[in-house]
Amino acid sequence: MLKALIFDVDGTLSETEETHRSAFNQAFDELELGWNWDQPLYGKLLDVTGGKERIRHYLEAYSPRRIPEIPASEPQLADWIAALHARKTTIYNAMIDTGAAGLRPGVEALLRHAHNAGIRLAIATTTSLPNVESLIRSTLGMHGLELFETIAAGDMVKAKKPAPDVYLLALDRLGLRPEQCLALEDSVNGLKSAQAAQLPVVVTTSVYTVHQQFPGAATTVPDFAAMAGSAADTPVAGQAILASLKSLHAENASF
Ligand SMILES: [Mg+2]
Known part of the structure; x- marks a missing residue:
């Protein structure tokens, strides 16, 4: 029984991964990065665990458009990625809290x-x-x-x-x-x-x-x-x- x-x-x-993906994209839009993670791309990026690691991997492996605000070297680049990821997390939590998920x-x-x-x-x-x-x-x-x-x-x-x-x-x-x-x-x-x-x-x-x-x-x-x-x-x-x-x-x- x-x-x-x-x-x-x-x-x-x-x-929830779709909510994560749209939070990433919204954070990218806010900074006018011109980046868009669609489903096929995000499916590949999911092999990299951790949001900050995923952003870094995207920068290194996919050579996306780089606006001047993206630092060219460490440790400034690490700080920039951390700030972008923090914004993404805030957006994600707001999406969950409002039932958008x-x-x-x-x-x-x-x-x-x-x-x-x-x-x-x-x-x-x-x-x-x-x-x-x-x-x-x-x-x-x-x-x-x-x-x-x-x-x-x-x-x-x-x-x-x-x-x-x-x-x-x-x-x-x-x-x-x-x-x-x-x-x-x-x-x-x-x-x-x-x-x-x-x-x-x-x-x-x-x-x-x-x-x-x-x-x-x-x-x-x-x-x-x-x-x-x-x-x-x-x-x-x-x-x-x-x-x-x-x-x-x-x-x-x-x-
Ligand atoms: Mg599951």
Whole structure:
């Protein structure tokens, strides 16, 4: 019997990378850099972890237009990159706080229906707790956090995904066995993390993971709304998505 759903956040609940990308572009516009990171380019830049490192890599590897205000040498260049990144972070946080990030199709319907139906909800994410809380509050309202019984976040465990730690923490707090739960993920790293914790996994692909392969997933779909079939745009969407998840769980939770 399915007792709980454990959600990844970035890419699963919200296309947060798209919010990061538009915050970068807005910061570039403010400085009139003439730079634009489109989706194909940003997909490549995501290989570089860390915002400041990503800007520096772009300057070095892509030789973009350089306005005179960009310092030619260190340490002034490092300071300039840091200031640009700080502005991007301010823009990003404002976007999250005002709900501009948004939830992916079907997510809110699923969360609200599952909660009402007595399915326990949890989060297992590599993002920090304050970031998760502001995303939930801004998209689901001030009582949004009450939908979730527990939030296992990146800074609470030693090893991040694809290690199983954050899922094991969520299971421990729920007091449930992995076969009583279903993990919801969007990336191969997330899939591996949940599988290492013995959880069955449903994958909803996101903008930057759509090309990835998901071996062993119970199913891979474009988004939760796609699981609602013809109910996607109706109030019963949550019910239809949960029914699909329950049957996928029943088929895949026999470890
Ligand atoms: Mg993710």
